[in-house]
Amino acid sequence: MEFKNNFYLPPMAKENSIDGIPNPSLIDYYEEMANKGFGLIVLEHAYVDVRGKASPKQMSIDENYDEKTLTEIRKVIQKHEVKAIMQIAHGGRNSKGSEIKFGASEEEGVLELSVEDIKELEEKFLQSAIRVKNMGYDAVEIHSAHGYLLNQFFSPVTNKRNDEYGGSLENRLRFLIEILEKIKNEMPDYPVFVRLGACDYVEGGNVIEDAVKASKILEKYIDYIDISGGITGFLKHSENELGYFTSEAKKVKDETNLKVLMAGGIKSREEAQKLLDEKSCDMVGIGRAALRKDFKL
């Protein structure tokens, strides 16, 4: 995929949808962001299943998705020669979509997903990815970071399963891999990104060696990986410094053939360019700083 530059807008939930249907004002918002000069915009997370809705005003890519508005959003982004991709997600134990929450393992207020549930959700991810493609988006991104469902499976802190989806790293990654296999079988040429919660930054959690091992498995299925981390959010030890995932991203870049994206604490084109020049990653994201009205690349 060709981008006009290597700067991207990372997904940032606007919390502006009702029953999953995006407010039409999001069309103007995404056009405003496209005008800021990014080569790529990743739309905020959309839920693949209402039971995995992470916040009350999250948008849907499940069966009730708003094809018309989401297609309009795609068009206003691409009009500015910016690539548009949608991030699809399931909140797992962090969901707020129904009374009952599902996660990798049982805990208070959370039920463990059965293998049958997992297979059903894999199909939900696949159908959502097909919708994204059919609406003309350049790619789909699978959200496997920030403590959401697929991150819960990958992390040994939240995955205590004894079946083929728990235990070894390969098993903890199986759910994500099966989703990727399904998408690749159905749409072999469609680009897929994964946002990976690379390291957990808590005791007993995934560390950089796990992230590299996982990335080496993932590169059989995808070309692009967006390195993020932290199972309780998108920060590392509450850090907010320039490029706080740089060492993780660089390691994955050095040890795989994946194109590596990275966001976190970067505020300007100059800062982003420096990270590219140092070959820390292939694309740099600027999120919160880009929300300022006067921000321009």
Ligand SMILES: Cc1cc2nc3c(=O)[nH]c(=O)nc-3n(C[C@H](O)[C@H](O)[C@H](O)COP(=O)(O)O)c2cc1C
């Ligand atoms: C308001 C807000 C909403 C976010 N929503 C998402 C999201 O939907 N999906 C996701 O993967 N990350 C989300 N993030 C994390 C960002 O993509 C990004 O990783 C984070 O803001 C760090 O980059 P920055 O320092 O450039 O803002 C969100 C962050 C913020 C501030």
